[in-house]
Amino acid sequence: TERALIARREKVLGPAYRLFYEKPLHLVRGEGVFLYDVAGEKYLDAYNNVASLGHCHPRVVEAITKQTAILNTHTRYLHEGIVDYAETLTATFPEALSQAMFTCTGSEANDLAVRIARHVTGGTGIIATELAYHGLTSAVAEFSPSLGESVTLGPHVRTVPAPDSYRHSPEEVMEKFGRDVSAAIADLKRHGIKPAMLITDTIFSSDGIFAGPKGFLKPAVDAIHQAGGLFIADEVQPGFGRTGETMWGFERHGVSPDMVTIGKPMGNGYPMAGIVLRPEVIAEFGPRARYFNTFGGNPIAAAAGKAVLDTIRIEGLQQNALEVGRYLMDGLRNLSHPAIGDVRGSGLFIGVEIIDDPATKRPDSALTTRIVNGLRDRRILISASGPNANILKIRPPLVFSRENADMLLDALGDVLKTA
Numbered sequence: 001t002e003r004a005l006i007a008r009r010e011k012v013l014g015p016a017y018r019l020f021y022e023k024p025l026h027l028v029r030g031e032g033v034f035l036y037d038v039a040g041e042k043y044l045d046a047y048n049n050v051a052s053l054g055h056c057h058p059r060v061v062e063a064i065t066k067q068t069a070i071l072n073t074h075t076r077y078l079h080e081g082i083v084d085y086a087e088t089l090t091a092t093f094p095e096a097l098s099q100a101m102f103t104c105t106g107s108e109a110n111d112l113a114v115r116i117a118r119h120v121t122g123g124t125g126i127i128a129t130e131l132a133y134h135g136l137t138s139a140v141a142e143f144s145p146s147l148g149e150s151v152t153l154g155p156h157v158r159t160v161p162a163p164d165s166y167r168h169s170p171e172e173v174m175e176k177f178g179r180d181v182s183a184a185i186a187d188l189k190r191h192g193i194k195p196a197m198l199i200t201d202t203i204f205s206s207d208g209i210f211a212g213p214k215g216f217l218k219p220a221v222d223a224i225h226q227a228g229g230l231f232i233a234d235e236v237q238p239g240f241g242r243t244g245e246t247m248w249g250f251e252r253h254g255v256s257p258d259m260v261t262i263g264k265p266m267g268n269g270y271p272m273a274g275i276v277l278r279p280e281v282i283a284e285f286g287p288r289a290r291y292f293n294t295f296g297g298n299p300i301a302a303a304a305g306k307a308v309l310d311t312i313r314i315e316g317l318q319q320n321a322l323e324v325g326r327y328l329m330d331g332l333r334n335l336s337h338p339a340i341g342d343v344r345g346s347g348l349f350i351g352v353e354i355i356d357d358p359a360t361k362r363p364d365s366a367l368t369t370r371i372v373n374g375l376r377d378r379r380i381l382i383s384a385s386g387p388n389a390n391i392l393k394i395r396p397p398l399v400f401s402r403e404n405a406d407m408l409l410d411a412l413g414d415v416l417k418t419a
C-alpha cells in the first residue's frame with residue numbers, strides 16, 4: 001500500500017514534492033513530541049519547529065475548535081481577536097516594535113517586508129546570506145539562494161557568507177560579517193543600486209546553523225542603516241522562545257530590527273505568519289499603506305496564535321528550551337566522537353557538524369546521511385543542513401524533556417559506532 005500511495009502521490013503532485021528518507025515515513029498521528037506511522041510505530045520528533053508546543057497541543061486544538069464554531073471572517077470587519085492577539089504578540093517585543101501585520105506564511109511575510117522596505121527607502125538593493133532561504137514567492141526567491149538552480153538571484157541582490165564560527169575565530173566572525181555586508185553595500189552603490197535592506201536569519205538555518213558569537217550582527221546592521229536601508233530579522237525559525245535565552249533571536253545580538261518576520265511555530269501548525277515592525281516604517285508608507293490578506297489574521301488564526309503565546313508563558317517553554325538545550329548540547333559534546341567537529345546553537349536550535357577529519361574539518365556528507373537514516377531506524381527524526389548537508393539539524397518541539405534528550409543521545413551514540 002505504501003508503494004501504491006507513493007506512486008499515486010508522484011502522479012498527482014509531480015516531481016517537485018520531495019519526501020524525507022529513501023523509505024518515506026507515512027504518518028497518521030502526532031501527540032506531544034511523538035509522531036506515529038501507519039503501522040503504529042512511535043517516533044521521537046527532534047526536528048519539527050512548527051509544532052513547537054508539541055503536536056496537537058490541547059490548548060491550541062481547543063482554541064481553534066471553539067473559534068471555528070463561532071466566527072471566521074477577514075480583517076475588513078471589526079473583530080476583537082486580531083487586536084487582542086496583536087497586543088499580546090507585540091508585548092513580547094522591545095517597545096519600539098509595536099505594530100503587527102498578519103499573513104499566512106513566512107514567504108508572504110518576507111514578500112511584504114521587501115515591498116515595504118522598497119517603498120520606504122526608495123531603494124531596490126537587497127543583501128542576504130549565501131545559502132539563505134527566505135521563502136517561495138517570486139520576489140523572495142530572488143534572495144533565497146538555497147533554492148539552487150531553480151531560481152536566479154536578482155541583479156539587485158548581493159549575498160555574503162554566513163558567519164562560520166567553526167572555521168573562524170569569534171573575533172574574526174565578529175569583524176568579518178560587518179565587513180562583508182559593507183562591501184556588498186559598496187558594490188550595490190557602485191552599480192547605481194540604492195540599498196533597501198539587509199535580511200538575515202538570527203540563527204542561520206540553511207546556511208549551516210550558526211548562532212554566534214553574540215553581537216556579530218551589530219556592525220552589519222549599523223552599516224545598512226548608515227546606507228539608508230532597513231534591517232529585517234527573519235525569525236521564522238528561531239523565534240517564539242526557541243533560542244532559550246531570549247524570546248527573539250535578534251535580542252541575543254543587541255540590535256534593533258526595523259521589521260521582524262515571523263511564522264512557522266506561530267500557530268503550532270495552524271498556518272499563520274506576519275511582520276512585527278516599527279510604526280515609523282509603516283507610517284512612511286503613508287496613504288499607500290494598504291494591506292489586505294483574505295486569511296491572514298482571521299479570528300481562528302488569532303485564537304490559535306493567542307493560545308500559542310499563552311502556552312509558551314504558562315508552561316515556561318522558553319526556559320525549558322534553555323535548560324534542555326544546554327543539557328542536550330553538553331551531551332552531544334560528551335559523545336566525544338572524532339566525526340563530531342562542532343556542536344553549536346542556542347536553546348533547542350542545535351547544529352552538529354559532521355566531518356571526516358578533525359585536522360582538515362572536511363565535511364562528511366555521506367556519514368551525515370547514514371546518521372540521519374540510522375536514527376530514523378531507531379525511531380528518531382532529525383535532518384541535515386548546510387552547504388554540504390553535513391550538519392545535523394536538531395530542532396525539536398520546545399516541550400522536549402531531558403528524557404527525550406537522553407533518547408536522542410543514546411541513539412546517536414549507537415549509530416556513530418556503526419555508521
Ligand code: PMP
Binds near residue numbers: 205237
Ligand atoms: N524564512 C525562513 C528562515 C524559513 O525557514 C522559511 C521556511 N522554511 C521561510 C522564511 C518561509 O516560510 P513559509 O514556508 O511559511 O512560507
